[in-house]
Amino acid sequence: MSSDVQQAQPVLIADNISKAFGITQALSNVSVSFLPGEVHALMGENGAGKSTLGKVIAGLHKQDTGTVTLEGRELIPGSLDDAFAAGVRIVHQELAQCPNLSVAENLCLHDIPKKGFTVDFDEMRRRAENLVHQLDPSIDVARPLGELSPGRRQICQIAASLDKDEHGNNAAKVIVFDEPTSSLSLTEASTLMDITRDLAARGLTIIYVSHRMSEIFTCCDRVSVLRDGKFVATNIVKEIDEPTLVEQMIGRRVSTPGAKHESNPEEKAIEALVGDANSEEPEYDKDPILVVRDLNSPGKLHSIALDLYPGEILGVGGLVGAGRSELFDAIFGIDSRASGSILVEGVEIAGKGTKAAIDAGVGLGYVPEDRRNQGLFFNLGIDENILAPIMPDICGGFGMRRLEDELRRVQARVDKFRIKTATLRDTKPSELSGGNQQKLLIARWMSDRTKVLLLDEPTRGIDVGTKTEIYKLINEAADLGLAILLVSSEMPELLALSDRILVMGEGVIKGELKGAEMTQTNILTLATDESNTPTKTAAPA
Amino acid sequence: MSRTESAEPNHAQSTTPSTPRGSFLSRLFSHQESGLVIVIILMMCVLTIYGHFNQSIGKRNLEIPNDARIELLDAQNNAHEVGTIAKRNIAQYRVTHGDDVRDYPASTIDRFDATTNTLYAIDKQNRFLKKSNISLVLKDASFFAIMAVGMTGVIILAGIDLSVGSIYAFSAIVGAMALSALPEGAGWYISLPVGMLTCMTVGTLCGLANGSMSVGLGVHPFVITLGMMAVLRGLTIVIPQQIFNTQSIGGFPDSIMTGTIKAELFGVHPVPVFVMIFVAIVGWFVLSRTVFGRRIYAIGGNETAAQYAGIPVGKVKILVYTITGTLCGLSAFLYLGYFGAGETNAGNAYELQVIAATVIGGASLMGGRGTAIGAVLGAIIIQLINNAMVIFEIDQSYNQIVMGAAIIIAVVIDQTKQRVQARRG
Numbered sequence: 001m002s003s004d005v006q007q008a009q010p011v012l013i014a015d016n017i018s019k020a021f022g023i024t025q026a027l028s029n030v031s032v033s034f035l036p037g038e039v040h041a042l043m044g045e046n047g048a049g050k051s052t053l054g055k056v057i058a059g060l061h062k063q064d065t066g067t068v069t070l071e072g073r074e075l076i077p078g079s080l081d082d083a084f085a086a087g088v089r090i091v092h093q094e095l096a097q098c099p100n101l102s103v104a105e106n107l108c109l110h111d112i113p114k115k116g117f118t119v120d121f122d123e124m125r126r127r128a129e130n131l132v133h134q135l136d137p138s139i140d141v142a143r144p145l146g147e148l149s150p151g152r153r154q155i156c157q158i159a160a161s162l163d164k165d166e167h168g169n170n171a172a173k174v175i176v177f178d179e180p181t182s183s184l185s186l187t188e189a190s191t192l193m194d195i196t197r198d199l200a201a202r203g204l205t206i207i208y209v210s211h212r213m214s215e216i217f218t219c220c221d222r223v224s225v226l227r228d229g230k231f232v233a234t235n236i237v238k239e240i241d242e243p244t245l246v247e248q249m250i251g252r253r254v255s256t257p258g259a260k261h262e263s264n265p266e267e268k269a270i271e272a273l274v275g276d277a278n279s280e281e282p283e284y285d286k287d288p289i290l291v292v293r294d295l296n297s298p299g300k301l302h303s304i305a306l307d308l309y310p311g312e313i314l315g316v317g318g319l320v321g322a323g324r325s326e327l328f329d330a331i332f333g334i335d336s337r338a339s340g341s342i343l344v345e346g347v348e349i350a351g352k353g354t355k356a357a358i359d360a361g362v363g364l365g366y367v368p369e370d371r372r373n374q375g376l377f378f379n380l381g382i383d384e385n386i387l388a389p390i391m392p393d394i395c396g397g398f399g400m401r402r403l404e405d406e407l408r409r410v411q412a413r414v415d416k417f418r419i420k421t422a423t424l425r426d427t428k429p430s431e432l433s434g435g436n437q438q439k440l441l442i443a444r445w446m447s448d449r450t451k452v453l454l455l456d457e458p459t460r461g462i463d464v465g466t467k468t469e470i471y472k473l474i475n476e477a478a479d480l481g482l483a484i485l486l487v488s489s490e491m492p493e494l495l496a497l498s499d500r501i502l503v504m505g506e507g508v509i510k511g512e513l514k515g516a517e518m519t520q521t522n523i524l525t526l527a528t529d530e531s532n533t534p535t536k537t538a539a540p541a
Numbered sequence: 542m543s544r545t546e547s548a549e550p551n552h553a554q555s556t557t558p559s560t561p562r563g564s565f566l567s568r569l570f571s572h573q574e575s576g577l578v579i580v581i582i583l584m585m586c587v588l589t590i591y592g593h594f595n596q597s598i599g600k601r602n603l604e605i606p607n608d609a610r611i612e613l614l615d616a617q618n619n620a621h622e623v624g625t626i627a628k629r630n631i632a633q634y635r636v637t638h639g640d641d642v643r644d645y646p647a648s649t650i651d652r653f654d655a656t657t658n659t660l661y662a663i664d665k666q667n668r669f670l671k672k673s674n675i676s677l678v679l680k681d682a683s684f685f686a687i688m689a690v691g692m693t694g695v696i697i698l699a700g701i702d703l704s705v706g707s708i709y710a711f712s713a714i715v716g717a718m719a720l721s722a723l724p725e726g727a728g729w730y731i732s733l734p735v736g737m738l739t740c741m742t743v744g745t746l747c748g749l750a751n752g753s754m755s756v757g758l759g760v761h762p763f764v765i766t767l768g769m770m771a772v773l774r775g776l777t778i779v780i781p782q783q784i785f786n787t788q789s790i791g792g793f794p795d796s797i798m799t800g801t802i803k804a805e806l807f808g809v810h811p812v813p814v815f816v817m818i819f820v821a822i823v824g825w826f827v828l829s830r831t832v833f834g835r836r837i838y839a840i841g842g843n844e845t846a847a848q849y850a851g852i853p854v855g856k857v858k859i860l861v862y863t864i865t866g867t868l869c870g871l872s873a874f875l876y877l878g879y880f881g882a883g884e885t886n887a888g889n890a891y892e893l894q895v896i897a898a899t900v901i902g903g904a905s906l907m908g909g910r911g912t913a914i915g916a917v918l919g920a921i922i923i924q925l926i927n928n929a930m931v932i933f934e935i936d937q938s939y940n941q942i943v944m945g946a947a948i949i950i951a952v953v954i955d956q957t958k959q960r961v962q963a964r965r966g
Contacts, residue, residue: 080849098842100909101835109839109850118830 011036011205012088012174017056017066019049024461026052029066030231032224034174039196039206041216041237044226045249045319045491045524053226054176054209058090059083070174087171089161092178097157099146104128106145107160131159135195151188154180158195175199176207181215182321193219211319213242213528225249243521250491250520286310289483290452292331295340295350300326301507304340308452313474313484315498317491317523323507324487325369328454331485332366333357344452358389365389365445369456369487375441376429383410383425386444417443417473435466442470446477453477456487471497491520503527576958577902577918584925585669588932592669595932600651601664609638611653611660623655634660668932676809678924680879683817685891686920687872689898690824691748691865693916695762696899697828697841698861699908700755703766705869706891707773708747713873714777716740717790717883725794732797736877741870747773748866752859762862770892778885791882802878813875817917820868824913837861841908897944898923901951922947 010033019027027049034040042050055061057068062078069075076082083089097106104124105112113123128141136155145153158180164171177196181189196219200206208220216223217237225232225248232248288307295304301323308314316324330338333354342350344364349356357364368374376385383406387394394409396402410424417439421427429437438458445453458474459467474497478484488494494501501513503526511526513519605611612620612635620635634645634653651661668674688705695702719739723732751769755762781787794800803810828834836857840847848854877883902919904911926947930940 081851097846098839098909100842101838105835105839109847109852111851112832112835114832118826119832119835 008035008037010034011071012057013067013069014053014057015067015069017053017068018064019052019056019061020064025229027056027063027226027229030226030229031066032231032234034205034207035222036173036205037200037203038221039200039208039219041208041210041220041223042226043211043216043223043245043249045211045489048226048249049229050209050211050226051178052229054090054178054207055092057083057174057207058088058176060090087173088176089172089174090176090178091154091157091161091180092176097145097153097160100144102142103132103139103145103148103156104141106156107131107141107163110163127163128159131162132156134162135159135198136191149188151184151191154184154188154192155195158192158199162199172204174205174207176209178209179211179321180208181210181212189215190218211528213245216245217242246521246524250524289345290331290485291341291343293341293343295327295330295338295342297326297330297335297338297507299507300335301330301338304330304509306502306509308483308485310451310481310483311478312499313478313486313497315494315501316485316487316504317494317501317513318504318510318527320489321506322504322527324504325456326507327504328366328368328456328485328487331357332364332454360393360449363449363451364454365447365450365452366454367442367445367456367458369460371437371441376437378428378430380428381425382414382419382421382423382427382429382440383407385429385440386410386413388444390447390449413443413447417446418469419443435462435469438462439466439470439473442473446473446482450482452483452485454485457489458486459488459490459493467493491523494523495520505529574903574912574914574918577915577922581918581921581925584922584929588669588925588929589667592667592932595668596665597668597671599664599666600661603645603660603662605636605658605660606638607658609636609658611636611658613653614644623653636660669928672807672809674928676811676814678928679814679817679921680810681927682917682920682924683813684872684876685895685898686817686917687820687875688865688869688891688895689902689916689920690820690913691861691868692895692899693824693902693904693911693913694828694837694861695865696896696904696906697837697908697911698858699841699844699906700762700858700862701766701896701906702751702762702862702865703892704747704751704769704773705865705895706888707770707777708744708866708869709873709876709888709891710777710885711747711773712740712743712870713876713883713887714781714790714885715743716870716874716877717793718781718784720793720797720877721790723794725792727794727796729796729800732794733801736793736797737871737874740874740877741867744866744868744870744873745863746866748863748869749859751866752862755862756855756858777887781885788886789882789884793877793881797878798881802875803881810879813879816871816875820871821913821917824916828913833857833860838909841910843909894920894923897948901948903955919951922951 013031013033015031017027017030018025030049030053032040032042032053042053044050052061056063056077059075059078059080059082067074068077068083070086070088073086075086075088098109101109104121104127107128108124113120113127115123125141132139132141132155135158136152139148139152139156145156148156158175158177161175162172180192180196184192193215196206196208200221208215210216220237222234222236223240223245224234225245227249235245235248286309289310290306290308292304292306295301304327306314316327318324326335329335330340331342333349333352333356336353338350340350341348344357344362347362349362349364356362357366372378377388384391387406387410391401392399394402394405407424413419414421414424419432419436419439421432421436429440432440438460442455442458455474459470462470471493474484474486486494486497488497495518498518501518501523503510503513503523505527510529513522513526613623613626613631614620614633614635615626615630616632618632621631631647633647634650636643636645645660645662649662651663653660688709692702692705716736716739720732720736723735747769751762751766754760755765758765778788781790799805802812804812828837836847836852839850839852840854840857844854873883873887876887898919899911899916900906900919901922902912902915902917904916923944926943927940930937930943935943
């Protein structure tokens, strides 16, 4: 296959694509060409831009510069309709279907067949069966889509993408699969890969966006690697091995720990602050402050066990969807379906909800990943944003607020975290910069009573200067005895801050790395390793 | 109907072992509507049994010819004149008309009216299962069942329309003004189109306003229709007050009342019920069989997906609110014809009854689910509950408590059923 595809003319060319979201440059001058009948993987770390490129090709995102050309015709940027008419389709999760309608109706939704005034149900069934039964003859198209297992729903979505337009023209030529297996069990994923190969054998081009190493080697012909929004290389899968691919994904940064901070000022900043935090094996003379045993959550976490010591920063590495934020939700009591044992200084908090976790005697704090939706109250002032979790404890009789006392506490916190705000009471979080918003959220949870702090992506989307400040605050707090669980998708950050690193994947802890073992290669290898993945039981279809 | 039946054998062939289908019975029970029908049948059984043992006692004119002679006989068969025998001593009444002589035992007779020569028999009837009561339940249900069919479309869209009661009242008042302007003796071919067109046009315009404002301004329909509810109710009160200085507009041609809407058939007035059945069937057909109907379900299931599938989401929404307004107008027209006057407090709190009927009928306020037939059955259940309160002779003030509890219970049962089905699926 690989020798054939080399000689063919490309069917689709993405040329010099750039795309920025706000200040984040998701893609810069990326050019990739795709051949007919190949499965072409787009690979990269989280945030490398692989998904963005897929969406630009399908017309879901509008690129800032550059062109997408299909069979010599330039597609209208950002037009899903034009891409669809030309034969470019995308299968991705956010474009979910209508679960209350039948499979057949979902497949024909854009063009329901009519007989006079009424829906032609026979024709609809025939068309849907034609589409779905090429992929999975056992799907009953009359059933409501919502009753199907996730794998079969995915298959229906792929089937929908094979549809022609109302005149029977414009069959699909290129299909973008955006993380197609992320919600599937292993058996479902392998069915999906068979389907992928089958479609390619019929001459369709499949653009396969994934970060699962094994899938690339099982079903792809070529793989293009992106890193930090830039194109790295296109390789023929048969001619490349896993370590080389990992190296391309991580780039120059993969090397010995000592040489890892050559030219990146950001990493230098971390290094300068942190020093040799992880060069020596940490010693634990004290008892762990947080002990988690056999923590399970249906479909999210499996048998999680971990110990966290006072003064320690325990990093949690893994890829998107590994279950890291879900772990935090479970520990903090947000996930009501979680079961197991969570002991904070011997006090059991599992199953008691969030109130038990933030109780003064327990002292858990949680800085969630999404500060806009999970973190700040954008309708309230700086003071209430900081004091929200402790307000019931510092108020006077009958729940009356003691404004003087509150202001004093807020002032202290704002000073310590150097939050730049005009006023303490009237300023709303939306008036602050992103970095100050993040500091505000961290300030809420870094109070005197917090003993264990869960930090989920504490520096997402903020500038280098504020990042440095936040690293300093985290380290200072740990030195004073605060125990910190840290999730970060930025490898240098995770490596520099953590004393130990747990690597998660598919809801389980895949391994622990200490001292010199803590390298990007090891983290990525553990994270993508599927040998110790629990077999999820496929939902009965 | 015939379509689904003809598709059925075909379907059985394509069904695979992986998707087991239950027996005919379990499939019947899994239907939303069949559950409602079972509830209705159970309620009717209970009420019939109770009504049988607590019969209503009335009197019935025995229709004696005017020239017949009626004698009052005592236990010894001696005839007496009226006023010469105490009622307790009468054993039977003898009616002689030519050669025809009939005896009626005193226990079956309520009273003899000598001045009009009329004999009234004691009439015992099942308190629930009698023509007049059943038609009363169905007639009362029909006025808001018709609106509930429109509301079902709105709720499937994950929207809400709080203004239905006010649209109903406003259309009725405007329609009443038009009808009262007609000459007394106007024929049905004038009064029917005038009344119907006026009411339905007003309703349609109100619905159009609801839909286009909520879609065009991007405001949640709860807010828009809450505002419209108050505005229209206010107009309903102000207009007759300013123009006629009254709160009730009547004086319609007879042709619109006994001539058409309140026409008598087999001793009852079934026209509103016929209209309700017609609207239910059309509603069922539109929602389940037309492209427009399926688009409503698609939008309610996942609006984003509907948009990406090229469905004109805004247009569909506006149309659904408009149709709901039209149905309110139709219902108001029936009300005018049936009661012969439009009052400013008509349809007060109807929005709650209509929403309750829709929800009891299986519609989900989260959108994507609901049927027209279910809404009509829901309306009938509500009226049956009302009727049960009357038959059990429970004070009317308890009505609201029972009604509220019934709504909550109905929805909880429905949700539980959904969850169980999802788990099995």
